[in-house]
Amino acid sequence: xxxxxxxxxxxxxxxxxxLIFRISFYHAKNKEDAEDxxxxxxxxxxxxxxxxxEEHLKAWLIRVAINKCKNLKKSASxxxxxxxxxxxxxxxxxxxxxxxxxECIQRLKPLDRDIIFLHYYExxxxxxxxxxxxxxxxxxxxxxxxxxxxxxxxLEEGE
Numbered sequence: 690x691x692x693x694x695x696x697x698x699x700x701x702x703x704x705x706x707x708l709i710f711r712i713s714f715y716h717a718k719n720k721e722d723a724e725d726x727x728x729x730x731x732x733x734x735x736x737x738x739x740x741x742x743e744e745h746l747k748a749w750l751i752r753v754a755i756n757k758c759k760n761l762k763k764s765a766s767x768x769x770x771x772x773x774x775x776x777x778x779x780x781x782x783x784x785x786x787x788x789x790x791x792e793c794i795q796r797l798k799p800l801d802r803d804i805i806f807l808h809y810y811e812x813x814x815x816x817x818x819x820x821x822x823x824x825x826x827x828x829x830x831x832x833x834x835x836x837x838x839x840x841x842x843x844l845e846e847g848e
Contacts (some may be wrong), residue, residue, distance in 0.1 A: 690739050702731055705747065708811065709754045715806055716758035726757045748821040755803055755822075793843040801836040804829060 709730050714723035730753045740746040794805055803822065807813045813821070815829040
């Protein structure tokens, strides 16, 4: 059991702020909303007195970030899609050559989009993703397979 002292929270922010920002940016598609969501995630952490272990902490942070992104999308103020451009993609460490792929990923169902992003862009294993989104590892493998097939179809129709 990890007790969240001020020192530990500072370490958590240092270790995970980039990851949480990237996930938030991927969903929100703009820097300002991603920064706000990242900040909200760490404010939520202040209210949580204890965490089981480091893996649980990381999964909890990602889950909170994804949920806050979903809440933002539900709000009436964000009803527009912002196309990904090369400047934005490069600035936040996304691979410029994959703009078309990222736009196709946006066409997937939200859960499939999250799984693809966490696996291919953040490098999480199926087991880790399962822990984060509270699904079985076999379910993650199946969703990855289906999402890859859909992406392939999207990319082929765009040729």
